[in-house]
Amino acid sequence: MKKIITIAVILVLIGTSCRKQADYMPYIGENGELAYSTYTEQFDYLWKVLSTGYVFWDVDTTDWDAAYNRYYPKFQELDKKYEQVGYVSTDELRELYTGLVGGMVDHHMSFRVRNLHPAPDDQSSAVYITPYSLEIPTRDYYFESAGDESMGIQLFLQNIETQYTVEVHEECTDYAPELGMTIRYHYILFKLPDGRKIPYLWQSSAGITPVMLQNGVGAQLLDHYFRAIVETPRNELAGIILDNRCNRGGYQDDLDYLVGNYLNERTEIMKTRYKEGPGRLEHSVWTPYYIEPNKTYHRDITAENIPYVVICDINSVSMGEIEPMTIKAVLPTAHTIGERTHGGTGPLQPANCIDLNYGGPFGDQSLACGHYVYTSSFEAQICGKVWEGIGHTPDEIVLRKNYNGDFRPQLDAAMRYIQER
Amino acid sequence: MLLCITALTASAQWSVGVKGGWDRTTITRSDAGRIDESYIGFSGFDAGIQARYGFTEWFALRADLSLMRRSYRMERNLNYLDPVFTNHHNYYLMLPVLADFSFGGENFRGHAYAGGYMGCWLRERRIGTTYWMTDYYVYFNDFDEVREFTSEDNRFCAGLVGGLGLSYKLDDHWGINLDALYYYDLTSHHRSSEHLRDPRYLNTLSVTFGASYIF
Numbered sequence: 001m002k003k004i005i006t007i008a009v010i011l012v013l014i015g016t017s018c019r020k021q022a023d024y025m026p027y028i029g030e031n032g033e034l035a036y037s038t039y040t041e042q043f044d045y046l047w048k049v050l051s052t053g054y055v056f057w058d059v060d061t062t063d064w065d066a067a068y069n070r071y072y073p074k075f076q077e078l079d080k081k082y083e084q085v086g087y088v089s090t091d092e093l094r095e096l097y098t099g100l101v102g103g104m105v106d107h108h109m110s111f112r113v114r115n116l117h118p119a120p121d122d123q124s125s126a127v128y129i130t131p132y133s134l135e136i137p138t139r140d141y142y143f144e145s146a147g148d149e150s151m152g153i154q155l156f157l158q159n160i161e162t163q164y165t166v167e168v169h170e171e172c173t174d175y176a177p178e179l180g181m182t183i184r185y186h187y188i189l190f191k192l193p194d195g196r197k198i199p200y201l202w203q204s205s206a207g208i209t210p211v212m213l214q215n216g217v218g219a220q221l222l223d224h225y226f227r228a229i230v231e232t233p234r235n236e237l238a239g240i241i242l243d244n245r246c247n248r249g250g251y252q253d254d255l256d257y258l259v260g261n262y263l264n265e266r267t268e269i270m271k272t273r274y275k276e277g278p279g280r281l282e283h284s285v286w287t288p289y290y291i292e293p294n295k296t297y298h299r300d301i302t303a304e305n306i307p308y309v310v311i312c313d314i315n316s317v318s319m320g321e322i323e324p325m326t327i328k329a330v331l332p333t334a335h336t337i338g339e340r341t342h343g344g345t346g347p348l349q350p351a352n353c354i355d356l357n358y359g360g361p362f363g364d365q366s367l368a369c370g371h372y373v374y375t376s377s378f379e380a381q382i383c384g385k386v387w388e389g390i391g392h393t394p395d396e397i398v399l400r401k402n403y404n405g406d407f408r409p410q411l412d413a414a415m416r417y418i419q420e421r
Numbered sequence: 422m423l424l425c426i427t428a429l430t431a432s433a434q435w436s437v438g439v440k441g442g443w444d445r446t447t448i449t450r451s452d453a454g455r456i457d458e459s460y461i462g463f464s465g466f467d468a469g470i471q472a473r474y475g476f477t478e479w480f481a482l483r484a485d486l487s488l489m490r491r492s493y494r495m496e497r498n499l500n501y502l503d504p505v506f507t508n509h510h511n512y513y514l515m516l517p518v519l520a521d522f523s524f525g526g527e528n529f530r531g532h533a534y535a536g537g538y539m540g541c542w543l544r545e546r547r548i549g550t551t552y553w554m555t556d557y558y559v560y561f562n563d564f565d566e567v568r569e570f571t572s573e574d575n576r577f578c579a580g581l582v583g584g585l586g587l588s589y590k591l592d593d594h595w596g597i598n599l600d601a602l603y604y605y606d607l608t609s610h611h612r613s614s615e616h617l618r619d620p621r622y623l624n625t626l627s628v629t630f631g632a633s634y635i636f
Contacts, residue, residue, distance in 0.1 A: 018607045023618045025454030051617050052454060058571075068616045178556065209557065252555040272553050276495075276507070278454055278619055279611055281571040284507075285564045287553045349554065355456045356502070356554070378553075 025278060028053050029355035031364040039078040039088065039116065043071060043100075046113065046371060050101075052278035055346060055359035055379045059386050060105040064280070071100050082117050089119040094127045098134075105389035107132040107344035108318065110374040114367040126367060132344065135389070136314065141339050143401040145315045149202055149246050152407030153186050164198075164415055165191045168228075174218030176207035176250065183207040183250075185218055186243075187225045190415070196238035198418060199228035203243075206250030206319035208257050226261065226297035239307035239418035242323070245338065245410070249318025252289075252347060258323055260294035262301045262308070262331055267291055269326040271381040272347060275358035282358075286381060291330075301333055307421050308334045309414040312392060313400060317342040325382045325392045337413045339399050341391035346376025434475040436596065438633025441468040446491040446511075450611075450621040457498045463508060465490030467627040471598075473521065481521040483534070489513045489604075491625050495549075504561050507549035511610075511623070515540040517582045517602070532586035534602060542576040542610060573612050578623070580606040590635070598631045 026035060026049050036042045047068055054060070074096055078088050093115050101111050111129045118125040136142060146152070150171070157166060168189035173182050184204040191197055201222075211218035229240055242258060259269060271286040301308055308331055310324040321341035328334045349360045360377030363369055379386055398413045400406065447462040469487030476482070491513055497505040519536035545568045553560045570576065586600035604627065609620030 019449070019622055020609070020618060020620045022451030022453055022620060023616075025451070025617065025619065027454050028456065048454075048617055051614060065614050065616060068614075251557075253557050276458075278617075279573050279613065281573045282611075284551050285547065285549075285566055285568075287551050287560075287562045287564070289553055289560070347555075356499070358456065 024048075025052060027355075028358060028360075028362045031362070031369050033368070034116075034370045036370065037116070039082065039093070040072065040075045042113065042116065042370060043075040043096075046373070047071075047100075049362055050373070050375075051280060053275060053359050053362060053375070054104075054106070054280070055275050055283075055376050056105050056386075056388055057280035058283070058379075059388055062104055067100055071096060087117045087119040088115065090115045090122045090124060090127060094129065097127050098129050101129055102131050102134050104131045106346060106375050107135075107342055107389055107391075108346060108348060108374065108376050110372075112363075112367060112373070113371045116370070132342065136342065139314065139340070141399045141401050142314060143405045145246060145313075145405065147246055147315070148184065148204060149243070149407060150184055150186065150204075153188075153202060156407050156411070157188075163193065167191045167197065168224070170221045170224060172217040172221050174207070174211045174214065174216055176205070176210040178210060181205060181207075181248075183211060183218065185221050187221050189228055190241075192238055192415075192419060194238075196236055197228070197232055198238050198241055198415070199225050199232070200241040200243065201225045202245070203247055205248045206254045206323065209251045209253040212257075222257075226257065229261070230297050230299050234304050234306070237306060239309060239421070240301070241309045241311065241411075241414050241418075242327070243311045243411070244316045244320045244323055245311055245313040245407075246315040247312075247317065247320025247323075248315075249320050249322075249344070252319060252322075254319060255291055255323065255326060256294050257297065259326055259330055260291045261297045262299060263291060263293040264300055264302075265293065267330055269330050269382075270322070272378040273381075274356075274378050278358055283379070284357075302331060306333055307418050309417055310334065310336045311410050311414055312336060312338045312341050312394060313410070314339050314342060316392075318344045321345065321392045322380070322382070324394070325387065328392070328395070329383050335396070335417055336392065336394035337396045337398055337417065338394045338410050339397060340393045343387065343389045343391035344376075345380045345382070345387045345391070347378040347380060348374075349377040434473075434481075435636040436473045436475075436633040437636075438471050438596075438598075438631050439469070440471050440485065440487070440598075440600075440629040440631030442466070442627060442629030444489060444491065444625050444627040446493050446623055446625040448493045448621055448623055451619055453619075457502075458495050459498060461494050461496065463492035463494045465492045465510070465625075467629050469515075471631050471633065473633065475521075479523055481523065483519045483521045483536075485515070485517050485519075487515045487517070487627075489515050489540075489625065489627065491604075491623050493623070501559060502552060504550050505552050507547050507551075510546040510548065511542060512544040512546075513540045513542055513578065515578075515604070517604070519582065519602075523588070528590040530588050530590075532588060532598075532600070533584075534586060534600070535583045536581075538578075538580055538582050538604060540578040542570075542574065542578060545570070575608060575610050575612050578606050578608045578610065580604060580608065594635050596633050596635055598633065599629075600631065601626065601628045603627075
């Protein structure tokens with residue numbers, strides 16, 4: 001019996017020692033003091049948090065382990081350089097981090113790190129890299145945008161020709177406090193030569209939900225747009241236009257209006273999932289995102305066969321592109337016009353929810369902890385595919401580049417589609 | 422020498438049978454970098470066939486082929502996400518090979534087992550509640566799905582197994598046994614990066630009742 005017990009104890013000891021221990025893994029919610037003191041440690045920390053917290057490892061082609069092997073010695077070199085000369089130039093640090101993260105597919109990502117020992121003549125000690133700004137200009141239809149269509153709309157209205165007229169034009173600027181940004185709207189009620197009307201809305205960001213809650217000037221304008229859609233008799237309503245060009249994104253709940261208004265029943269519009277554990281492919285299940293019919297501005301545009309045109313361009317970002325994607329996916333009379341959008345489709349958590357799951361933004365914006373990385377919290381799947389880095393390709397391609405970035409041709413295409421339909 | 426071989430052969434005895442019962446699995450994984458979730462043990466089952474070859478009255482080798490459900494549960498603890506949980510039901514085909522040291526009377530005997538096992542992770546079904554959050558709302562959604570394996574899943578498992586048992590010989594050809602075996606994985610079911618090792622090991626206590634035909 002003693003022998004048996006001895007053998008059992010030996011086996012247990014062997015077994016315990018055969019199990020490997022886990023490496024140190026940083027907690028994504030750490031945002032206090034610096035968690036590192038050298039460039040190598042900073043790299044190692046950021047590499048690890050992105051390894052555990054980046055939500056797109058299933059679609060991103062970056063070889064993250066190879067990147068570690070490649071860049072670890074380079075950051076060690078930086079530490080040696082600092083020991084020799086007492087500083088490292090921010091440009092040099094930027095070059096290394098651009099090599100590390102510059103090709104990542106997350107088109108929301110902004111990657112900011114503090115240079116721990118900047119050179120005396122450095123303008124800034126912060127490295128700021130946005131992978132999308134490296135990819136977007138390489139597209140063959142890229143054009144330099146003013147970033148706000150208001151001027152284009154004004155010029156268009158001053159030079160409008162006779163084929164369609166403007167019955168109503170309202171514009172306003174409102175504020176979405178949670179987004180911390182102003183939102184500009186243009187509502188136009190176009191009238192076609194045959195007398196039919198087309199309610200048109202341009203929005204600089206997706207902030208309908210907070211603007212409606214605030215019930216200010218923006219809510220008034222939006223109410224006019226939605227009421228024009230709901231109350232215009234069918235024989236007088238030619239179609240609807242939503243213009244999302246240069247839309248910088250915002251609230252998912254806006255889909256309650258832009259999709260929900262036209263639904264008769266609860267409808268799945270997309271699926272989302274998040275990082276449930278630190279493994280790169282350790283995702284939650286795909287969770288359906290349902291939209292309920294919005295009875296306040298409800299109209300069954302499918303039954304009434306009312307065309308719903310969404311215009312989008314290369315500067316339609318995040319919700320600015322998820323809106324045309326989901327409208328197109330769900331509403332049979334939807335038609336999208338313009339050019340392939342930005343490709344930032346991964347939803348983000350509110351900023352105060354940093355440790356809600358393993359993904360999402362981490363660090364602090366003041367760079368007190370040495371870094372702030374803005375990255376998607378969720379992965380989104382629309383029509384069975386993750387469109388991150390790709391964006392929405394419209395039904396009808398009209399490139400602004402071919403018209404020197406002119407506002408009008410894409411709108412003309414929308415008008416033409418509605419009239420010919 | 423001849424006497425010894427003759428003695429072994431004289432007491433050599435094959436028995437083959439079936440077994441079935443309950444198991445409970447826990448997961449051993451690092452807390453490093455963890456957000457708010459906790460992992461707790463969960464019950465499963467163990468069903469299969471067992472074969473035993475007795476060399477002497479007190480020593481035998483035993484091999485089982487078992488289908489085991491090795492489940493564990495993940496729960497979120499963050500106050501407004503506490504409805505979120507996942508029951509991970511992992512189905513394994515296990516092949517333990519055990520040295521069986523027995524003691525006691527002719528019919529009613531106690532057993533001490535020690536050995537190793539290999540196994541194959543056949544399938545993972547996960548059942549639970551997940552969430553989706555917009556800027557104003559949190560939505561919860563129940564799910565029940567078979568998870569697709571990824572390159573991070575190590576579907577081969579191996580480890581140590583040991584335990585205790587009781588057997589009762591009903592007559593010359595039939596016997597029953599009650600065993601408690603503890604499976605201790607030495608392979609991680611999760612393949613992690615060489616630069617960020619994060620192994621996860623399953624531990625399973627299985628209690629089974631078996632019946633065997635003795636040749």
